[in-house]
Amino acid sequence: MVAAAVITGSGTAAADDVALPTPLPDPFYAAPKNIADLKPGAIIATRARTNPPAFFDVRTYQIKFRSADSQGTPIAAVTTLLVPTRKRADGPLLSFQHIINATGLECAPSQALWTQDPNLTIREAPGLNVALRQGWTIAIPDHLGPRSSYGAAKLGGQITLDGIRAVQRFTPAQVAHSRVGMAGYSGGGMATAWAAALAPTYAPDLRIVGAAYGGVPMDLIKMAEGLGYDNPHPAFGLAFAAAIGMSREYPRQVPMLDHLSPLGRQMFSGMRNACTNDILRLGAGHDAQQVTTGGRAIFDDPDARRVVTENGLVNYQGIPRTPIFEWHSPTDVLIPVAAIDQTLRRYCRAGVRVQRLRAPTPDHMSAAVVGLLPAFRYLTDRFEGTPAPSDC
Missing domain, CATH: 3.40.50.1820 (Alpha/Beta hydrolase fold, catalytic domain)
Known part of the structure; x- marks a missing residue:
């Protein structure tokens, strides 16, 4: 199961900034x-x-x-x-x-x-x-x-x-x-x-x-909205993991690390090399507000929104x-x-x-x-x- 990235913000990033x-x-x-x-x-x-x-x-x-x-x-x-x-x-x-x-x-x-x-x-x-x-x-x-x-x-x-x-x-x-x-x-x-x-x-x-x-x-935008954008969700880990994946593939458009809260950074570190069970365990019951600082910016950031939208087949x-x-x-x-x-x-x-x-x-x-x-x-x-x- 794949979810869209739900956590990012404006700013600049290079590949070296992304936890591969x-x-x-x-x-x-x-x-x-x-x-x-x-x-x-x-x-x-x-x-x-x-x-x-x-x-x-x-x-x-x-x-x-x-x-x-x-x-x-x-x-x-x-x-x-x-x-x-x-x-x-x-x-x-x-x-x-x-x-x-x-x-x-x-x-x-x-x-x-x-x-x-x-x-x-x-x-x-x-x-x-x-x-x-x-x-x-x-x-x-x-x-x-x-x-x-x-x-x-x-x-x-x-x-x-x-x-x-x-x-x-x-x-x-x-x-x-x-x-x-x-x-x-x-x-x-x-x-x-x-x-x-x-x-x-x-x-x-x-x-x-x-x-x-x-x-x-x-x-993927609609999917992101349903997996812990506004409220805690048991499958939020899938959305967070997808945010990590998108930040690796699009480091300039999705500078995820720039906008994580302490909890978000802890979750990011825990998921760096995770498979399904750990992804679900680490993300269960969380949402985008808990793991970011300065609000949930993906839907306000045109570059991030564009690459997430581009990866939704409904738009191709x-x-x-x-x-x-x-x-x-x-x-x-x-x-x-x-x-x-x-x-x-x-x-x-x-x-x-x-x-x-x-x-x-x-x-x-x-x-x-x-x-x-x-x-x-x-x-x-x-x-x-x-x-x-x-x-x-």
Whole structure:
């Protein structure tokens, strides 16, 4: 689940002022000096890994590739690739954007797959294993990037697309001419939805046959208003963590450290390398007024408001070319459901084939489970060339 940044103010900042996550000691993640000379999706390095505990009958690789951050500056990103031991050449390729609620690099899939992340091992691994047994190759990108820029949703779309490019260039995967599908829920759904919307202009070379996403926060300003802007909220930690992520990705526009109260600085320090549980624990029951000085300035600061708005898909006018399967709980209180409706109506008017599932469950996380297998059935049909249905 991803929330918009709710804490910032006017002023100036540079990247050195922002508390970046502690770098991973593994040199595999380092960017090469010549990265600016590489094209998006170019492979920088690869390595074989032991299989993650939740997966079997696969060969596992990690690929480091060239992508770009929100300002277009080249970055090194990583995707983890699961290749079934029994598959056909150019069989289906799924880019699966995992839910990552994190400000720490050790929470990214390329690390967490080996540390029993409950989202993957309990909720998502069974469905992914079914897809692997069907011969799908699955890529799981670290879509928050090398700064764990939680909340910077457009970045996640770019990394997803460049990760697909890299995987298709990786000869051992045998997916150079595969049909490509994308899937994800909540924050992973946001990266998936952004990838689908960006693909026609950012990666027109990719053959994407379908995108399935659910529980997507599409209006980050509205979401910020609902997660502890005026009153304490049990999930305020998600909003605060997203503020950290946005300040890392946009240090000049979101100079977060300039406006934190002592409590805010304490929370900032505690969340510098945090995963979901610590983020929720540290932020529970707080709000924006408690952690800032001089008031809550994000909605008064035009630069901060602009970058948060730009990362809400409801405001992006690009139109996907691929068919879409979308699902969410109609009573989800964590995401602005109206923004989903508004965005998909615009897609329908533009001729996109959209199928929707209103999950018969009352909350955000249970809807993830309800919609995952229908989403995979939808993508199975797209891989087989069945015409996409539409509820438009």
